[in-house]
Amino acid sequence: MHNTFIRVAEVWEPSADGALLELAGGLYGAAPAFGALSQGLCFGRAEGLPGHAWDEGRPILLERFEHSFFRRTAAAQAAGLGCALALPVFIDERLTCVVVLLCGEAATHQGAIELWHNDPRLSGDLALKEGYFGKDAKQLETLSRDAWLPRGSGLPGQAWQREAVVFMDQLEGQARFLRAQTAAAAGIVRALALPCSGRGRENWVLSLLSSSSTPIARRVESWLPDAAGKTLQRGFGHCESAGALPGGGELTLQSGGAGGVIGLAHAHGRAGVLAQLAAAPSELAGEIQRAGLSSMLAVPVVAEGVVSEVLALYF
Incomplete structure (x- = not known):
C-alpha cells in the first residue's frame, strides 16, 4: 500500500454484546506501528472515529486529525497519514461493521x-x-x-x-x-x-x-449476484497494471482467498480484509499473481436493506 492514496484499511465489528466495536482485521503494510497500536483498541458508541460513525449513523471523513475525536493522531502522523474515513455498513438500521480508510498526506x-x-x-x-x-x-x-x-x-x-x-x-x-x-x-x-x-x-x-x-487502490472490482443469487459475477474491474478487466467470471461463497472474502461480504454484509493474497487459493489467483497484488478489502454495498454488490479494493 506504499504507492496508493489509501494507505491503511480497517474493519471494526460490534462485539458479541453489541456494546463495543472491535478490530476484525486490518491492512497496515504502509504503517506497521500504527497497526500494532490499533490491535489493542476498541471503541464504544461515539468514541473515536469508528464510534462516531456508529453513533451518527453516517459516513464521516476527517480532513485533518488535529482538534478532532480521532484517538490515534500521533501514530497516524508519524506514519505519514493525512486523513481518515469511516464508512459504517447498516442493514435495516442494524450496524454490521465500520470500514476505516486512512490516506497519505495531501502534499505528497x-x-x-x-x-x-x-x-x-x-x-x-x-x-x-x-x-x-x-x-x-x-x-x-x-x-x-x-x-x-x-x-x-x-x-x-x-x-x-x-x-x-x-x-x-x-x-x-x-x-x-x-x-x-x-x-x-x-x-x-x-x-x-x-x-x-x-x-x-x-x-x-x-x-x-x-x-x-x-x-x-492498485485494482478495483465490482461483484454482483447472478439472477439465482448463488454466485457473484464481476460487473467491472480495473487494474493499474493490466488495465480494464473483463466482466463475468464467477465466485462462490465456499471459495478461498479473495473470492471467499468477497463472497462472505455479500452473504453477511460485513466487510473483510485479506492481508496475504499470495497465500490463499482463489478463482482469482492467476490474475492476482500476474498483477503482483498483496492484499485486498471487500466492502458490501447495501440497497433497500440487502447487499446488492461488493466493491473489492486491492493493494
Whole structure:
C-alpha cells in the first residue's frame, strides 16, 4: 500500500454484546506501528472515529486529525497519514461493521476522497459534505465545494440514482464527469462512486478520485449476484497494471482467498480484509499473481436493506 492514496484499511465489528466495536482485521503494510497500536483498541458508541460513525449513523471523513475525536493522531502522523474515513455498513438500521480508510498526506499524494450528502427535507440535490484533496487539486476542491448535483447528474449523482457503484476511466474525455477538465489538471484519471448506507432517510455517496502516480487502490472490482443469487459475477474491474478487466467470471461463497472474502461480504454484509493474497487459493489467483497484488478489502454495498454488490479494493 506504499504507492496508493489509501494507505491503511480497517474493519471494526460490534462485539458479541453489541456494546463495543472491535478490530476484525486490518491492512497496515504502509504503517506497521500504527497497526500494532490499533490491535489493542476498541471503541464504544461515539468514541473515536469508528464510534462516531456508529453513533451518527453516517459516513464521516476527517480532513485533518488535529482538534478532532480521532484517538490515534500521533501514530497516524508519524506514519505519514493525512486523513481518515469511516464508512459504517447498516442493514435495516442494524450496524454490521465500520470500514476505516486512512490516506497519505495531501502534499505528497495526488487524488481525492469526497463525501456527498443529500437531505431530502432540504434539497433534491447532492452537495459536498466533506472532502480531502491531494496536491495540485486546489481548483478541483473549490469547484467541488460550490457544486450541487441533482440525482443522476455527475459521478456521485449517478451512483445515487442507480444505488450501485459507478466507475469511470479516462476522465478527461468523459462528458458524464462534470468536472473532467479540472480533475485532469489535478492529475486525476479515474474515479468511482458508491452509495453509502446509513440510518434515516438522508443519502450519502462516497467518491474516490484516482491518479496514475498514487491511485486510490492498485485494482478495483465490482461483484454482483447472478439472477439465482448463488454466485457473484464481476460487473467491472480495473487494474493499474493490466488495465480494464473483463466482466463475468464467477465466485462462490465456499471459495478461498479473495473470492471467499468477497463472497462472505455479500452473504453477511460485513466487510473483510485479506492481508496475504499470495497465500490463499482463489478463482482469482492467476490474475492476482500476474498483477503482483498483496492484499485486498471487500466492502458490501447495501440497497433497500440487502447487499446488492461488493466493491473489492486491492493493494
